[in-house]
Amino acid sequence: MSYVRPFKPLVFAVCLLPLVYLLLSAFEVAGLGLGTNPVEELLHELGRWGLKFLLLTLAVTPVRRWTGWSWLVRYRRMLGLFSFFYLLLHFLVYAVLDQGLDPGLIVEDILKRPYITLGMAGLLMMVPLAATSTKAMMRKLGKRWKSLHRLVYVIAILGVWHFYWQVKLDTLQPLVYASILAVLLISRIRPRKRR
Amino acid sequence: MLIKRPADIEPSEITSESVYQRRRTLLKMSGLATAGAIAGIPLLSLAEQEGISGRELQGVIESPLSTAEPANSWQDITTYNNYYEFGTGKADPARNARDFEPRPWSVVVKGECDKPGRYDFEDLVDNQQLEERVYRFRCVEAWSMVIPWVGIPLASIIGRLQPNSNAKFLRFRTLHDPERMPGQRRRTLDWPYTEGLTMAEAMHPLTLMAVGLYGRELPNQNGAPMRLVVPWKYGFKSIKAIAEIEFTRRRPRSSWEQAIPSEYGFYANVNPEVDHPRWSQARERPIGFGLFARKKPTLMFNGYADQVASLYSGLDLRKNF
Ligand code: HEM
Numbered sequence: 001m002s003y004v005r006p007f008k009p010l011v012f013a014v015c016l017l018p019l020v021y022l023l024l025s026a027f028e029v030a031g032l033g034l035g036t037n038p039v040e041e042l043l044h045e046l047g048r049w050g051l052k053f054l055l056l057t058l059a060v061t062p063v064r065r066w067t068g069w070s071w072l073v074r075y076r077r078m079l080g081l082f083s084f085f086y087l088l089l090h091f092l093v094y095a096v097l098d099q100g101l102d103p104g105l106i107v108e109d110i111l112k113r114p115y116i117t118l119g120m121a122g123l124l125m126m127v128p129l130a131a132t133s134t135k136a137m138m139r140k141l142g143k144r145w146k147s148l149h150r151l152v153y154v155i156a157i158l159g160v161w162h163f164y165w166q167v168k169l170d171t172l173q174p175l176v177y178a179s180i181l182a183v184l185l186i187s188r189i190r191p192r193k194r195r
Numbered sequence: 196m197l198i199k200r201p202a203d204i205e206p207s208e209i210t211s212e213s214v215y216q217r218r219r220t221l222l223k224m225s226g227l228a229t230a231g232a233i234a235g236i237p238l239l240s241l242a243e244q245e246g247i248s249g250r251e252l253q254g255v256i257e258s259p260l261s262t263a264e265p266a267n268s269w270q271d272i273t274t275y276n277n278y279y280e281f282g283t284g285k286a287d288p289a290r291n292a293r294d295f296e297p298r299p300w301s302v303v304v305k306g307e308c309d310k311p312g313r314y315d316f317e318d319l320v321d322n323q324q325l326e327e328r329v330y331r332f333r334c335v336e337a338w339s340m341v342i343p344w345v346g347i348p349l350a351s352i353i354g355r356l357q358p359n360s361n362a363k364f365l366r367f368r369t370l371h372d373p374e375r376m377p378g379q380r381r382r383t384l385d386w387p388y389t390e391g392l393t394m395a396e397a398m399h400p401l402t403l404m405a406v407g408l409y410g411r412e413l414p415n416q417n418g419a420p421m422r423l424v425v426p427w428k429y430g431f432k433s434i435k436a437i438a439e440i441e442f443t444r445r446r447p448r449s450s451w452e453q454a455i456p457s458e459y460g461f462y463a464n465v466n467p468e469v470d471h472p473r474w475s476q477a478r479e480r481p482i483g484f485g486l487f488a489r490k491k492p493t494l495m496f497n498g499y500a501d502q503v504a505s506l507y508s509g510l511d512l513r514k515n516f
Contacts, residue, residue: 026486035286036275037338038486098480100489113473165473168336169454170283170383 011075015082018049019089039097046090051159053083055180058156062187077133080152084130087123087159115165122158125151156181244269249411252325255345260401261329262498267340269409271483276416277334278435279383280369280376288416291377297419297436306366306442309357316420319355320406323347327410328403328424333465333497335429337490339479344424345407350398358394362442366391367423370438384450390434391447391461392425395506401426401499404437427499429463460516464507465497469516 022045025032034041057079064072099105109116129149132138138145160181164174247269274289281291300316329343353365371387373379379386396402403424406413413419418435425432431451441447451459458472467477478490496503507515 034486036271037285037480037482039480039488040338042486097486098490109475113475115473170279172283 008074008078012078015053015078018045018086022046039093043090043093043098046086046093047163050083050087050090051163051177053079053086054152054156054159055177055184057083058152058181058184062184065187081130081133084126087126091119091123115162118158118165119162122155122162125155125158129155153185156185244409246270246273247409247411249408249414251411252345252407255325255327255407255410258326258328261327261343262331262341264329264331264341266329266343266409267483272340272342272408273414273416275482277336277430278378278416278418280378280386280388280436281416282378283383287378292415295375295415295419297413297415300420300438302421302437303439304356304441305439307359307362307444308442309359310355319352320347320421323351325407326403328405330401330403330424330426331497331499332424332426332430332433333479333493335431335459335463335471335476337471337474337476337479337493338482339493340482342424343409344403344405345410345413346403346405346421346424348400349402349404349423350400352404353397356440356442358442361444363394364391364443364446365394365397366439366441366443366447367434367437368439368441369434369436385453387438388434388450389447389453390423390432390449391443392423392432393446393506396425399503399506401502427465427496427503429465431459432463462507462510462512462515464503464512464516465493466495466512466516467493468495469513 021032022034022042024030025034026038026042057076060072060076060079064070095101095106099109110120111117129151132141132145132148141148160174160178163177164171167174245268275285276288277285278288278292281288281295298316302314302316302319303312304314305311325345325347327343327345329341331339332342333339367390369386369388370376371379373386392402403426404421405418405424406421408414408417413422418433418437421437422435423433423437432449446461449459449461449463451463452461465476470476476493479493480490481488494500
């Protein structure tokens, strides 16, 4: 359905809104702000937006199947790349603003703190997926492209687990994300067709 | 017990002349001219504080135990709170405790003491000398503030309650009232919030029963009407809205210890060398310095080592975290 084409820039712009909002908040424009602990707020917001976009990416296939809206698949790559984009910013805020770009501290954290190890593993796995997200790479890799991109399931599990593990006590929020992820994963298990 | 001055205050740096003059001017402007003796650095900035509220407390004196570091703003201290009785988000307590009514208030005193019973708040606090104590505050989550509390040394409250020789520990409990404390409707922690101290910790001159902030009555989100402040321990030891004090023979179990015993212990002394299992305690983020501020090293016993280290001589602080 070609009429969807013009919406692509619009969807792109909508996906940028969280970033615009966070930037305005960081510079305290228009009465916005990041609150009393701005580094933590920015870090958490970017982590949550990254995870939301990741879940949206995973929602494309089941929603398409339930609704029959086959055009949805056109936006999947963009959603996945936005997830990577927000999580890269999440990592940069951690490395630059939280750890002051001290390589020793960052490496120690990644090796010693299991929740950081999980997050880092997830982010690193996203790199090859982002790098092979072009049409040319898709063609070049053929069947292997599909297998490679199944990594997204592992990444999502690592991401939710990372969220769950950094919470002090009240796990309600990460459990909500975990439930949504569970639904999205289970929906992919198709019963074998009896015939 | 000998009262030592905190290591960070050299007599010469207590008040530089220009700061002193500025403070005098501000005090005069705010009608507190009589108050050469009333409170220190925080009153200087009192006139400039945004959003400050609550009844002013009378007859507050300065304390030599205060730190010379500049205090966080009223705004910082009252909008970023861990107080699960009013929600688990940092901004929740300021919102959800707005309508909490901390008066009338009474405290049940029981256990190993000669004067058990139910005490009205006024009975415990009135006629006691209120002191301003500017203390460092270090949260177990690795952030910190400097807070100008007003309160009474816990030792002088304990003195009136006359613990007997069996009393080795104190157990404190927060009010348990899900109607008034909406966070208690969810079972995040095992309500009521419970904390404990050894008798020696409770009697230490630094240990404060706080009833105020910035010379005003304590705001609800900070634990009105009365809360503990134990500045060399992680913040969760400083229990809020105290409704019960019990003198015990055996060591009480605190709420966080009960919830996750592998991560939170009874002592919870600030210690940069003993990490939380999930994060480092070596450094802390001072609140109030914006997006680009650096973290700073955490000090042993939160900088109060000179005064409190002797309480723990011979104790393995790695095991007794
Ligand atoms: C798949 C990749 C990742 C995802 C989906 C993700 C997601 C999240 C989420 C949702 C949060 C919690 C936000 C909140 O509490 O509201 C979070 C927190 C955090 N993440 Fe990530 N993250 C990822 C990778 C990373 C990486 C690579 C690092 C650093 C090396 C990192 C460091 C942190 C830190 C330090 C916190 C805050 C912990 C705290 O405040 O105690 N994350 N992340």
